[in-house]
Each structure stands twice: as structure tokens, then as C-alpha cells.
Amino acid sequence: MNLLVQNTLQLICMLLACANTLATPLNTNRVRNIPEKLTQSNIDMIRLAKRDSIVNTMNPKIKPCDDFYKFACGKWARANPASTIEHLTTGLFEEMSQLLDRKVEKLLTNDPDFNYTAIDNKVKDFFVSCVNLVKLKDKYKQKLIDMIAEFGEMPALSGDKWNAEKFDWLVTIARIAHKYGKDILLGMDIMADYKDNSVNRVYIGQADLPLESRAMYLDDATAVYRESYKRKLRKELIKYLGIDAQLATKTANEIVDFEVKLAYGLVDDTLGQSLDDLSKLTTVEVMQAKYSPVIDIKKLVNITLGEVITEPLYEYAEQYQQNLMKNILTTPKEVVANYIFYTLVSDYMLDIDKPALKQKKTCIDKTKSYFAKNVDNMVYRKYSTRKTEQDVEYMWKELKESFKSTLLSDKLSWIAEPTRQYALEKLQALRLEINSYMDHNFTEEFGALVTNKDDYLANVLALLELDTKRTFAKLHEPPKPIEAGEILSYTPANILIENVIKVPVSILQPYLLWNEIYPTAVKFGTLGALVGHELIHAFDDTGRRFDKYGNSRDWWDEKSTEIFLNRTACFSNQYSKYKYGDQFLPKSVSQSENIADNGGMRLAYHAYMRWYEDAVRANVDVSTEQLPNFPYNYKQLFFISFAQIWCNDAHPEVKKLQTSTDQHVPGEFRVIGPLSNYDEFAHEFHCAVGAQMNRENKCEIY
Template identity: 50%
Template sequence: MNLLYIWITGHVLSALAFASPASQNDLNQDTPYIKELLRQAKAAEIESFMNQKADPCSDFYAFACGNYERINSAFSMQVVTTGVFETLTKGLNRKIIKMLNNGHDDHDTPEDIQVKHFYESCLRIKELNSTYSEKLKRLIAEFGTMPVLEGSSWDESSFDWLGTTARMSHRYGISPILGVEVNTDIASNDRNRIYLGQQDFPLEARSMYLENETLIYRQKYRNNIQRTLQRSLGVKMELAKQTAKELLNFEVDLAKGLVDESEGLGIESLTELITVADLQKRYSPILDIDRLIFVSMGEHVSGQIYEFNKQYQENLVEVIKRTPKRTIANYIFFRLIWEFLETPSENSEKQKEACVDLTKKIFAKNLDNMFYRRYNNEKSSREIDNMWRQLKFTFNETLRSSSALDWIERPTRDLAIAKLQAMTLQINNYAKDNFTEEFADLNLQSADYVENVRQTSLLSAKQMREMLHKPAKPLEAGSQLSYTPANILIENTIKIPVSLLQPFYIWSDVYPNAVMFGTLASLIGHELIHGFDDSGRKFDAKGNTNDWWDEKSSSNFLKRRECFTKQYGKYVYDGIQLKESTSQSENIADNGGMRLAYTAYRKWYENQLKQPNKDISMETLPGLQYTAKQLFFISFGQIWCNDAHPNVKSLQVSTDQHMPGKFRVIGPLSNYDEFSKEFNCPAGSPMNPSEKCILY
């Protein structure tokens, strides 16, 4: 259960990617020949994705990305999606596989060696053979008996679902149905508090459980449950089939209490600071909250805690009343073993990829740090820092302008300036983490995958409980912070993944600044604007929840947000009408981030023109007949070139708060007069409509 990350973070590359060198030293860029070669390669890539016959004023996505789907077809490549971030991830994964498969070297710390042992144990999972099932059954036996394995001898009267899930939580940090976790206090981020709330749901979103359009994914999940019961626990086919159906129906019933993401509710709306005694009164006798917390934490807690998403607990009370104990017990034990499962692949390369994913799930911080120590590129770090300073300076100027944001009252703008000044940017390399201390209780070996997962789960649960009596640390979100930039609202910090340090995907010092600003600066700008969007504006300069907006400015914000709700609700994706959603955080960040990056680039470009004898010919690319400013918009558009497998397009619409790539391009650009000016789009054309949505 990671309730906090989901709600307090502000929320794809290249034909050169496959040939990207392992380090900057592998390719000397200092010779004119190599510089020109790299520029020509980038120009060829950009051009290959474009359909220059398309009218940029009718559909700029078709113009910038019209050939991308043909070259990078998700269906042909048999992947879920293709795009810039997928390409970045592949590049990073290749380096991670190389690190993990190589023998121990001078770079390895003792902790690195343990991570390698975990990866090796995953590769050797076939060696467990018949003992795998026995190991899973021993895990179940730690907490009781599972009805589907016991048959008619299972004793219903002795089963205590709440006590069982609490003991699992205490021992392994696994909390089926309902659990507690310790995390940073959203109102005072220098300390930690207990949060009570829902389990992690395998299908993640409410819509995945309740909408007709996502039925196929529920059916696949049910089949997966059935296979697991048969193969991993030896349950006969018909019984496994019936049990899988019961477990899925129960999970769907639980999911009715989940939040509808389209409502745009922030963490401050979903949490209530309340005493354990008051929670006990609220849900007793069905939910014994006091006992749940005592057993999970191993101590009595009498003070205030946060209840997350009250409607989940209210729904849970009714679900528990009407659900047979046998179903609840089967579900809880199934969710326990689910955390220890890995099905070996007959294909060795696929097995390596699966084991990298599992290693990242548990050791994301370590892998990012291992990558950073081996492949650290000072040029990319400097480039990102330079972009950050320029964007921060530009947005500061915008906030101080008397006209640019005149819909925000001056006192509120002053507080926004203070928040911006306090905002920081970090490369997510974990260079300051004490891994020796974190690994003190681990002894991972390469022979037993289940035992390794058990050890890491034991340690994680122990460390989580200890947090209650320690000062708050930076938020950890596992592999979610390894591939995409994120604004951690509770820290007022933007975190940049190490994957973006890889050269030649979206940055190089031989590329025009137009390309760098269109891609890298737009991504950083997107995260900066998250600090001032629907959710971000509820957090102050210190990263604490605090409504610092005056009533008039807040009213103006909501009116302008409504424009985005209507605009994006009109789009149709693959024949699917998109929903009008109250939550517009991602669209606000897309629009504001692009505008901010372009304003910063335009200032830089115009400053270059003022320099005597300044050669700005490098601001275009060989063979591409576009101006520097046009190249900025083309580069921005190509961040979001993508393709999705036909089977997942309805899933994408149902679960992703981000728009499909096409609308992340045409939405922001059709709102921007500067774009229309550079491409001479006539008034009233699709990319230059009369009504434009503007916030930042």
C-alpha cells in the first residue's frame, strides 16, 4: 500500500537509442566530423517520424508524428506501447542487465553484490521446481489455513480476517483488504504519521473493475488467478476456476469504494486526521481499527492518524457483512502468495527482462545508484541544471509581471513566487543514501528466490514500523521515480530520473538548443507547473498542505480550468469519446510547461541575435528546412509520438490521467498564439481556434 505517492506527485525516444554509447568516453564528440554526424543523425530521426505532407495547421501531431506508428508499431513489436519514455527505459534496462549479468567488479559495493544475488536467484527460479509450491504453502501456514487447500476440513469459526491481515502486515508489510502504513505527514512534512486505508489493487484503478470497456482485463486477471491456484498450489482445475471467480467478484466489490480519479480529488480532500478511538467508534464492531493498528504496528497508538478515502472503509463494512468467510480467507492468502510469485519463461532473454523488472520492484534505488556510479555523465547533469535555472528565472518573471497572470491577486502571486524560489530540482541518484545501514539485516543468496523475497519483505516491514518514531525522510516510490520526472509536492522538489542522463536520446551538446528546450525543458517545465496546478496549489513553499490562495484567485483558477475540461472532453481517441474530467492537472502542466519552455528558449534565442558576430546556424539541423522556433515545436511534438497496442487503447483511456500522446501535442499547441505565428496558421483553423484555454 503506497497511498501517499499516488496522490502527492505531480504528474517516448530515438533512432539513435540502440547505438547509444555506454558512456561519454565511448564517443569523442570534439571533432567536427563526429559533431556533424550526430547532427545529421538527429535530423534524419526527426524527419523519419514526420509526415511533411500533413498540414501542421490542421493536425500538428499528424505533421510531427505521422510516420512514427509505422516505424514503431506496438502491434508489430508486440509491446503495450512505444514512445520516448519506453525507448529511454529500454536503454536503461540494457545497461542494468549488463551490470547485473557481469561478474563482480571494482564498482560493486557489498550491497550491489546482494542485489546481484537477488537477480541471479530469479534467473534460477526453475531450480526450485516442486519445492516452490511447498515454500508458498509454508508461508500460508505462518498465518493459518487456506480453505481451497483444506476443503471441508477448514474451520470457519477460528478464522479472523482482520487479525490475519494485520499479522501479515506486521511480518511482511503485505496488507490484504485493509492496512496501515507510516509515511510523511502531509500537514507537517518533518514528521511521520500512520495512514489507514485501502489495499493495493492489482488492476489499480476503479474503472478497471467497474466499466464494461475494461471487462477483458478482468477476465485475463481471473484466468491468471486460476492458473496460479492450479500451478503454484496444486488446486484442481474446476475448483481453481470457481475460486478464481469468487476472488475476482470479491475484489470488484471492494473496488466500489475506490476513488473515481476523474473527480480530481486531492490528498487534502481524501484524508482526515482523527483519533484511533474515534475511528474505532466509526467502524466497530465490523472493523476493529484499534486491534488492526496494534497488531500491524506492534504497539498501541492512541493519538491521531490519517484515515484515507473514508468511502472505502464505509463500503468495506458492507462488503464484509455479505461475503462468506471462506471467500475472504482464500482472498487474503492468495494476496499473500501473489507477492512471492514468479513464473519462469522458456525464453532466456524474456526471463532476464522479467527478473530485471522484479529486481527493480524491490531494489529500484540501488539500481539507479549503481547506474549513476557507472554511467554518470557530468554534461547531462549540467545541462539539466542549466535548464532548471533558466525555467525558474523565466517563470519568476512571469509571476512578477503585472499583466501575464493578472487573474491571480498580488498577495497570492507573492506566495507563488516564494514557493517557486523554494522549489528545488534533484537528480534521483540516491548518492547520499546509506545503503550499508539499510542492508544490515539482509543476507541474500543466489539460490532461493522465495527466501530472498521473504527476507526483503521482513526488512521492509520492520523499517516501515520504525519510521513512526523517526524524522521524515524523502519520499520513496520505487521504480516509479526511475523513468519519469516527478514533482514531489510534499517536498516541493522536482526529481529527475537517471534514465534522462543517457546521452543522444533527447539531449546532446551538439543538438540545437531548440531541440533541447522543446524536449528536456518542456519536461522539466511540466513538472514545475505541477507545483501550481489543481493539486500543487494546495501545497505551500515548505511542501505542507496549506490553502494559500485567496478566494478571488482561486475562483479565477477554477473558471479557467473549466475551459480545459471542455476542450479535452471533446477529443475522440480511436473511436472512444474522452470523458470530461474535473481533474486537469496533467493538461494544465502540459500547456504551462510547453509555454514556459518556449518563453525561456525565445529569450535565449533573441539574446543570441543581439550578440555581435554570433553564429546561430547551429540552431537548425542539416536537411531540415525549418526555422529554429519551428524546430522547437516539432521537437516538443515528438516527445509524445507514440503507438499503443490495439488491445490496450480502451485501458489507456480508462486509467491514465494523461491524455493520449496526440492530444498532449494538439491540445497545448492549439492554445498557443506563438505556435500559430511560427507556422502561419490562419485564424479559425483547427490548430488556431478562436477560443483558447490559458492558465500559466
């Protein structure tokens, strides 16, 4: 997926990259790589279980040429319904997350067979402090109120005693950002210059809002979520801050209405704007002149960072700052103050009254959130799967070699030769990494952290202070790899400004996507397609704007760009005609995810066929590519495996949320869209031209 890692400024930082393209001879041992300890009986049992898993998800009554998603995933929703608060969506990634959580829970609750480090023990202490929150039930409200008092007074708490003259919204948010690194109303971060990733720069711009996207705040179709959000706020103000019901209702309404006004300045993701469109290298003095006296940029920067900045910095999403300036002038001070202080403590309003099992699940999530790298490293050390990694590395080389041959083929003759040659250089620079963090110095990062098993909030605040100090230290350091926390624990992702694809440990768990004795068709159809998706991101409508070093630079010639944009428009028209629930998918200029879905599937199939042909030439037994008593051949198995990555169910109330906040189309269209554009698929399933799964006017870039 084109997982755009969003920091506090929602900057696009994570995208695809390029790699070594040298041809690799077929390693026949690695191709089969059957563990010696397994008997043939064990192997047969595992392969039968995989066959049953695939078959039990399919609905063979549906003709594959009519709707391949329903054919491949027709029984998923019945077996895995999204019908409860705990299961609003179900799918492969949710299943993978649940499996991982069981392993994480065992490690966090003391695994006698695991060798814990001093930092691991701090992670465990944090988890225990979260589970022990119930012991603080009578004191927790006061702790939150004390946190607010550190930075001022909240009108909804102080009532008539609140003095508007003493309130300075900018100083308040700057002090909060300086101590805890939490961005409110305005975002500020320090990261690599996207045009020259050898230096760090300060970025100032739009802050994250809880409902995430502009559409969630402004579209009529999402009004129900805004009303639900107001009810949530009202409940939290009453339960966690002790505000009376009538005032809580008024305050919640005012906070959400203020956020709606702020949302008019948010970047519209459907417009496909680039970082060059949204970011401008400027100075504190220039921004000060532009926004003073309403937004005192100089004071904001000086208080937040604790020093005067003379180096150039980036302003991100100028329209947000302009909109903020207008709304600060027209919004009552008490509303702004209530918004700031609610936002300050909202992340820590944990439901202490939950049943023990639900509380434990919340605490696992919180621990993964604050210690994502540590938890991934612990899982890797406990469940290291080196043989699987070797398989992934081999598959990766095949994917790169396949894309190299695509770039050199007549199929892409529409790309001018100099542009194609640079694309090959970018491909050669691409790296793939398993996110094990085995080389990470956790002692350096967390050695100074003091944790307390009985004080969750103190632990969180200590973590935030430590992380904030590390962030500000970047001003005087060369750039380090982007840390995207839990996002990099969840799915393969491409960090464009580093030109690297990262694969999380969670996705290597056996028996879901991957097992050494599964048919290679299954491996390439699942993880191969996911990694291929990330590779294509290096050359999609965003990735093509970055060079082989990870710097933003337009290396495409004018004519090739024109053809590329015309082909991109084909995807925009295709996908906007798909209906999800009771509404059409929104039409978007940006098509990075759909380009990657289509190209990644094709690339994985091409790589698989290269593997198969090499195996036949090397006299490797390929009969095991056929699952026992499975009525579909090895090519069809690839496409079925690919489709079943996206089997899912979503609660009706979530469907509008998905289309408003997710740049990826819903799962069924991640199957129907790419496969209906692919002649090889139509050939294997004998789909007549014009059938839903064999479009006449196919969209294709790579």
C-alpha cells in the same frame, strides 16, 4: 507529468515544487559545451543522425495545422508498432527503459570494469537468484503453499478441512502486514503529515487493488479486462498452487467479483478531490467506535505496528472503509480467505517456464523494483554524465527565471497581488535534484540483508521484512524523503510535500533527449518541456493547495481561485471532446496533467527564446540551432521536438485501459491540446484561426 506517487493508500504525495529564481548570466561555454574529444566530422555525423531520426518519424504529407501529432509522429507507429504482448505500447519512455535495461543487465551480470560495493553484490545475488528460479521448479509451489500456511489456511487448498470458525480476516491481514508490510483489504502506512511535514503520521484507508482504478472494475467499457483478469487468476491457481481446474474457475470468479464490490469504495480520480477532501485527522479510539465490531481498528493497528498508538492518525477515503464493512458482512468467509491468501502470494507467481531471455527481462524488472535506488546509483556511477547535468542545471535556472517573469507579467493580472507574491516565494523555494543517490547510505539500509543466489523467494521475503521494520521505525523518527521506488527511476517527478523535482538518471542517457551538441531547441523542447511540466504542477489544481514548505494550505484568495477554476473547466471541456479509439476521453474535474502539459510547453518555449536572445546578444554562434538540410527553423524545431516526446503506438486492447487508469491523456492529445491553445505555435506554422491546431476559444492558465 503530475506523477502522483501512490503508496498503499493511494495518497497524493508527489507533485511539483519551487526554486531559486535568481537570474543567471549566460554561460557561453555551457551553451555549446562540445566535448573536446569529438572531431568536427563526429559532430556533423551526430547532428545528421539526429536530423534523420526526427525526419524519419514525421509525415510531411500531413498539414501541421490540421493535425500536428500526425505531422510530427506520422511514421512512428509503422516503425515501432505495438503489436505483441512484449510491445503493447511503444514510445519514448519505453525506448528509454529498454536502453536502460541493457546497461542494467551488463551491471547485474558482472561488468569487469565496474567497482562493485558489498551492497552492489547483494543486488547482483538477488538478480542471479531470480534467473536461477528454474532450478526451483519442483519446489516452488510448496514454497508458496508454505508461505500461506505461515498465516493460516486457504479454503481452495484445504477443501472440506477448512474451518471457518478459526478464520479471523482482520487478524490475518494484520499479521501479514506486520511481517511483510503487504496491505490487503486495508492500507496502512507511515509518512509525513501532509499538513505539517515535520512529523510522521499513520495513515489508514483504502488498499491498492490489482486493476488499480475504480473505472477498471465498474465501467462497462472495461469488462473485457475483468474477464482477462479472471482467466489469469484461474491459470495461476492451477499452475502455482495445484488447484484443480473446476475449483480454480470458481475461486477466480469469486475473487474478482469480491474485488468489484470493494471497488465501489475506491476514490473516483475524475472528481478531483484533494487530500483535505479525502483525509481526516482522527484517533484510533474514534475509528474504533465508528467501525467496531466489523472492523476492529484498535486490534488492526496494534497487531500491524506491534505497539499501541495514542497519537492522532489520518483516516483516508472514509467511503472505502464503509464499503468494506458492508462487504465483509455479506461475503462468505471462504471467499474472503481465498482473496487474502491469493493476494499474499500473487506477486511471487513468476513464470518459471519462460524462455531464458524473457526470464532475464522479468528478473531485471524485479531487481529494479526491489532495488530501484541501488540500480539507479550503479548506473550513475558507471555512466556518470556530469556535463549533461550541468546543461540540465542551466536549463532549470532558465525555466525558473521564465516562470518568474510570467508571474510578474500582466498576463497573470487575474491573480491577486498577495497570491502572486506568495507564488513567487514558492517558486524561489523550488529545488531540482538528479536522482543519483550518491549521498544515500546503502550500507545502513541493506547491510543487514542476507542474500542467497539460489533462493529468490527467501530473498524477497527478507527484503520485505527489512523494509517493514524500517517503515514501522518511522513512528519514532522525523520524516525522510519519500521513496517511490521504481517510479522515480522512470520519469521526472514532483514531490509536492518536499517541494522538490527529481530527474531520473535514465532520462539523461545520451542521444535520446539529450546530447551536448544537439540544438538547444531540441533540449528545451524535450527535457525542458518535461521539467517545465513538473514545475507547473506546483501551481495546478492540486499543487496550488500546498505552500512553499510542502504543507497543505490554501494560500489562494477567493477571487483568484474562482477564476482559476473557471479556466480549469475550459480544459475539462476541451479534452472531453477528443476521441481516442472508439470513445471520447472521460470528462474529469481534475485537470492537473492537462494544465501541466499546456503550461510546461509554454514555459519551455519561453525559456528557450530567452536563451536564444541572450545567445544572440552575447555573439554566440546560433547557426547550429538549424539542423543540416532540415527544412524547418529553430522555433519550428522546438515544437517538432516537443511533439515527438509523445509519439507512441498502443495495441487496440490497451487503449481503453489507458483512458481508464492513466490521469494523463494519450500522447496525441498531449501534443494537439497544448499546441492548439498556443498563439506562438499557430504563428510559426501559419495556422488560420479555427483550424484544429489554432482553436478559437483557447484554454490557458499559465
